[in-house]
Amino acid sequence: MNTVVQDLLNRCHELGADPRNTNYAGGNASAKGVETDPVTGEPVDLMWVKGSGGDLGTLKASGLAVLRLDRLRALVNVYPGVEREDEMVAAFDFCAHGKGGAAPSIDTAMHGLVEAAHVDHLHPDSGIAIATAEDGEELTRRIFGDRVAWVPWRRPGFQLGLDIAAIAAANPQAIGVILGGHGITAWGETSEECQANSLEMIRTAEAFLAEHGRPEPFGPVIPGHEPLPEAERRARAAELFPLIRGLASTDKPQVGHFTDSDAVLDFVSRAEHPRLAALGTSCPDHFLRTKVSPLVLDLAPGAPLEEVKARLKELHAAYREDYAAYYGRHATPESPAMRGADPAIVLVPGIGMFSFGANKQTARVAGEFYVNAINVMRGAESVSRYAPIEESEKFRIEYWSLEEAKLQRMPKPKPLATRVAFVTGGGSGIGAATVRRLASEGACVVVADRDLAAAEKVAAELGANALRASDVAIAVAADVTSEDEIKAALAAAVLAFGGVDLVVNNAGLSLSKPLLETTVADWDLQHDVMARGSFLVSREAARIMIEQAMGGDVIYISSKNSIFAGPNNIAYSATKADQAHQVRLLAAELGEHGVRVNGINPDGVVRGSGIFASGWGANRAAVYGVEEEKLGEFYAQRTLLKREVLPEHVANAVFALTGGDLTHTTGLHIPVDAGVAAAFLR
The missing domain is CATH 3.40.225.10 (Class II aldolase/adducin N-terminal domain)
Structure with a gap:
C-alpha cells in the first residue's frame, strides 16, 4: 500500500x-x-x-x-x-x-x-x-x-x-x-x-x-412531559414497542431500536419539539435514514396505556396519509414507486425514541442520525432559527434515480431478515446450534439460558463479525420455571429489537428413573422446566406477537419420547407428551393471529447436549447396557437410517419450519430421529 x-x-x-x-x-x-x-x-x-x-x-x-x-x-x-x-x-x-x-x-x-x-x-x-x-x-x-x-x-x-x-x-x-x-x-x-x-x-x-447559543433553544419544558423514572420509562417502552413496531411494519417488516438518551428525552419534553419535528431533518444522510419527518405522540407520559395505544394508531394512519400526500405533491412519471408510508422514527414524550430499519444496525443508525438531527436543531435554534432545505428538495433526493439504483444493488435479504428469535436453553446443545442457524439466516437472536455466562459466550460468538455485537444477538438470563424471569427476558428482547417473531421452546432436562424410583420432586422438576416453562414462554411471547399483528412462529423442541413408550422414563416422557399437545392446542388458538405453532421430535442427540452431559447420558447408557461414550453410536444403530442425530440437524428442522417455505403449516410435529419406527406419527 x-x-x-x-x-x-x-x-x-x-x-x-x-x-x-x-x-x-x-x-x-x-x-x-x-x-x-x-x-x-x-x-x-x-x-x-x-x-x-x-x-x-x-x-x-x-x-x-x-x-x-x-x-x-x-x-x-x-x-x-x-x-x-x-x-x-x-x-x-x-x-x-x-x-x-x-x-x-x-x-x-x-x-x-x-x-x-x-x-x-x-x-x-x-x-x-x-x-x-x-x-x-x-x-x-x-x-x-x-x-x-x-x-x-x-x-x-x-x-x-x-x-x-x-x-x-x-x-x-x-x-x-x-x-x-x-x-x-x-x-x-x-x-x-x-x-x-x-x-x-x-x-x-x-x-x-x-x-x-442561548439557553433552552427548544423552549420551556411542557408541564407533565418530563421523563418518567428510568425503570418506569423502560417498562412503558417495552409495553408500547410491539404495537409501534407492528405499525411501522405495515408496508414491510422492520426491526426496531429504542433510545432514551438525555438528548432525546430533553427534546420531546420541550415546547418547540412539535414544530421542529414537523420541519424534518435537512442533511441528506439524515433524512434518507429517518424519513422526511418523524411520528410524534402528542400525549403526556402519564396518559393511560390504552389511550396511548389508541392515539398511536390514529397518528399512524394520519402519518401514512400525509406521506402519501407528500409523495403525490412531488412525484413525476419518472419517479420510483412510493417505497412505504410508515415512519422510521417515532417520538414518545417522557419515554424516548423508537427507530426502525431492515435490520438492527439500520434501525440503530436511523436513531443515531435523528439524535444528530436533534443536535443540529438545537445548535441552529440557539443562534438563529432552524431552516432545513425545502420539502421538494428532500423528495428529489429520497426518490432520486441514483438512490433507487443504489437500493436495487443491495443484496437480497436473507430468509429470516427482520425476524427476532427468542431461544430458550440457547447456551448449549440444540439451543446453541439453533441460534447459530437462525442468525446465519438473518434473524436477530435472543439467547436465553439459565446459565447467563453460556448464553453470553454464544451471543458474543454470533456478533463477533458485526459492527456491534448486539446488532446480531443478545444474551438474557432466563430460568423458564420463573414467571418473572420469563417476563423480564422477553421485555429485554422487545427493548433490544422491537418485539419477538420466532420462539423456540428448547430448555429442558431429564432424569432417567423407573416408576418406583421416580420421586415427586423428579416429576415436578421436569414438568416445571418443560411443560410449565414452555407454557410460560409461549404465553408471554404470544402477547407480544398478537400486539405486533405481524404473525409469528412458536417451535417446541419436544422428543421422540412424546410418542414412544421407552423404559424407565415416566417423568421425562410424560412432560414431553405435554409439550407435544401444547403444540396442537396453541396452533388451534393462535392461528387467527397468524401465529404458527409446530414441534420437532428429536432423538438421541448426544453430542453437545447439556442434558446428556448432566447425567442423563450415563443413565441411558446403563439402561441400554452400552458404554456412555458410545451412546450416540448405539442410538444411530437402532434407527432406520443408521445415522447419528446432531444438534445441527434439529436446528435445520427449526429453519425448515420458519424459513418461509412452509407458510401454511401449523400443528405439525417433525421427527428428527434418523428413523424410529415406533415413534412414527399415526
Whole structure:
C-alpha cells in the first residue's frame, strides 16, 4: 500500500472515530497522488476517494474508488448541464484506474474538481447547525471570516463539485466551505493539513455555538412531559414497542431500536419539539435514514396505556396519509414507486425514541442520525432559527434515480431478515446450534439460558463479525420455571429489537428413573422446566406477537419420547407428551393471529447436549447396557437410517419450519430421529 493511501486511511479512521466529526457511513475523504501506470510505465495522476456506502471510521483500501484524475477532470468538457448531471455518475466508471476499486459515490466530482491534493466532506452536527440556520451565510462570515466560504444548497452531484471548485479557486485563503443545508467540505495540500482544517472548522463552530447559543433553544419544558423514572420509562417502552413496531411494519417488516438518551428525552419534553419535528431533518444522510419527518405522540407520559395505544394508531394512519400526500405533491412519471408510508422514527414524550430499519444496525443508525438531527436543531435554534432545505428538495433526493439504483444493488435479504428469535436453553446443545442457524439466516437472536455466562459466550460468538455485537444477538438470563424471569427476558428482547417473531421452546432436562424410583420432586422438576416453562414462554411471547399483528412462529423442541413408550422414563416422557399437545392446542388458538405453532421430535442427540452431559447420558447408557461414550453410536444403530442425530440437524428442522417455505403449516410435529419406527406419527 502506498503512503498516500495509508495516510488517507489513517485520516479517515481518526475523523470517523469521533461522532462529533461525522455520522456513521456519512461523508467521504480523498487524496490525490502519482503512481506508475502498469501499461505505459509512465507516471499517472490518480485520486483515491471513499466509495459509495462506506464508513470513514472502518474504511479499508478495498473501500476506495481509484480514478485517473485527467479523465475525471476531462468530464467537465462533456458535462451536459445540471438537468442531466446524473448521467455523470455512470461516466465515473470510465475514469477508473485498473480494477477501479469501490463504486464511486455521488460526491466524487467534489473531490476531483477541487485543486487541493486532499479533500474531506463531513457531516458534523456543529457544521450542519450553521448550514441549516436561517442566516447561515451571515453566520459563516461572522464565525470564520474569509477562511471559510458559503455554498448555497445544491443537491450533491457534478454541479456542486463545479460550484465548490470555483469558490475554492476564487478564495485561495479559504480552508473549506459550509454547504447550505448539508455539511462541510475542507481541503489541504497534505493529509495532515486537510485533517487540521476539517477539525478547525468543526471545533470553531462548536465553540461559537457554546459561547453564543442561548439557553433552552427548544423552549420551556411542557408541564407533565418530563421523563418518567428510568425503570418506569423502560417498562412503558417495552409495553408500547410491539404495537409501534407492528405499525411501522405495515408496508414491510422492520426491526426496531429504542433510545432514551438525555438528548432525546430533553427534546420531546420541550415546547418547540412539535414544530421542529414537523420541519424534518435537512442533511441528506439524515433524512434518507429517518424519513422526511418523524411520528410524534402528542400525549403526556402519564396518559393511560390504552389511550396511548389508541392515539398511536390514529397518528399512524394520519402519518401514512400525509406521506402519501407528500409523495403525490412531488412525484413525476419518472419517479420510483412510493417505497412505504410508515415512519422510521417515532417520538414518545417522557419515554424516548423508537427507530426502525431492515435490520438492527439500520434501525440503530436511523436513531443515531435523528439524535444528530436533534443536535443540529438545537445548535441552529440557539443562534438563529432552524431552516432545513425545502420539502421538494428532500423528495428529489429520497426518490432520486441514483438512490433507487443504489437500493436495487443491495443484496437480497436473507430468509429470516427482520425476524427476532427468542431461544430458550440457547447456551448449549440444540439451543446453541439453533441460534447459530437462525442468525446465519438473518434473524436477530435472543439467547436465553439459565446459565447467563453460556448464553453470553454464544451471543458474543454470533456478533463477533458485526459492527456491534448486539446488532446480531443478545444474551438474557432466563430460568423458564420463573414467571418473572420469563417476563423480564422477553421485555429485554422487545427493548433490544422491537418485539419477538420466532420462539423456540428448547430448555429442558431429564432424569432417567423407573416408576418406583421416580420421586415427586423428579416429576415436578421436569414438568416445571418443560411443560410449565414452555407454557410460560409461549404465553408471554404470544402477547407480544398478537400486539405486533405481524404473525409469528412458536417451535417446541419436544422428543421422540412424546410418542414412544421407552423404559424407565415416566417423568421425562410424560412432560414431553405435554409439550407435544401444547403444540396442537396453541396452533388451534393462535392461528387467527397468524401465529404458527409446530414441534420437532428429536432423538438421541448426544453430542453437545447439556442434558446428556448432566447425567442423563450415563443413565441411558446403563439402561441400554452400552458404554456412555458410545451412546450416540448405539442410538444411530437402532434407527432406520443408521445415522447419528446432531444438534445441527434439529436446528435445520427449526429453519425448515420458519424459513418461509412452509407458510401454511401449523400443528405439525417433525421427527428428527434418523428413523424410529415406533415413534412414527399415526
